[in-house]
Amino acid sequence: MATVAAVIASTHHPFYYRASTATGADRPPFADEWVAKITAFRETLTKARPDILVMVGSDHFHQLWLDNMPQFLVGKAPYFDANWYNEEREFGLPRMRLAGDEQLAAHILRNGLDAGFDLAFSNELRIDHSITCPIITLRPDADLPIVPIYTNIFAPPLPRPGRFVELGRTIRQLVESWPIDKRVAIIGTGHLSLELGGPRQFGAHGPDPEFDRKAVDWIASGDIDGCLSEVTLDSLHLPGNATHGFMDFMLMMGVAGAGAKADHVDSLDLFHTMEAYFTWYPNGAPS
């Protein structure tokens, strides 16, 4: 049986690649602190010695579009090309190619359908920064096969928060029921409070630091009930118009499990949004 070697939840700030590689006058003042936090975060995955990465992210109207919009989609392909022209343009992200694990993808699809999730699938999925940013931060050699899982946090009508938590619980069960002796890390990225294209965008901090503080506490302590009691599709507009990406953090809380305290918790208050990093070791911290 497969082992969940680590569960990791993170923001996916697309400026990290540019900030961390910049030199001289181009290097922002917060770059060194950011790199130090990412380096410590990366070590939490390295120590877990994963064989495969299941990666949850949200497409940003790249391959998925409003003419045929899935709510949850699993990538099942031998390879995934990555990053798009407009991400190169805007964030300086590199082109990448990642291997896929079709066997685990097929297991998740078959058994996810049987578990009550009408998962869409794609045999030619070009992935974007919600999945490549955690590769850049956590596994920059990009040497492990992945199973990408995309969620719709972008195009209403969206699934409700509880559905994301349930999908997270199910993904954990699906990985643990895979009859192959591999170490699987489940990694997902979302947002804390965030505004894009609205009056509160690009402030000195995230648009709602109070929400961010509560959100970090919910995630770090595995307080799924507390989180679900306050977070609804309607309430998520209040901390910023792009805060529905927080539901991917809620999905990862479902993966980690109710009451599961994170083994690694860190954050960085950047302009525009707060960065946050969490790692759980469901089978005990690696030595």
Place this chain on the structure above:
Amino acid sequence: MSKYLLNKFLYTVDRDPELVERYRNDPAGTVTWWEAEVANQLLNCAVPERSTWQSFTDAERKALREHDHVALFELGAHPFLTLTLFIAMFERDHGPLEYQKAYGRALQTHSLPYPDIAT
């Protein structure tokens, strides 16, 4: 309103470097051409297949022709699409984050609830 078509315009232009420049330099001409030639084109079909019914309202056409991101926000265009395309067209004319902050300031008259972006 034809919010889907507004978004389709922003989406198709944003992903094509030549169209980004064309829309920056000739917004009215690009909107006229796009509505005639692309609006009803089904995306991702090798042999052109078309819908028969899509067109902008006058307000939508005007907002796109005038690069009016505030009006697009009010019309319910997806704010991510508008922002990313407009950054591509206009950030180059400004200092770091200057354009993005001015973009937000122009929307300061808006408070919650924001216009509905559901299509």
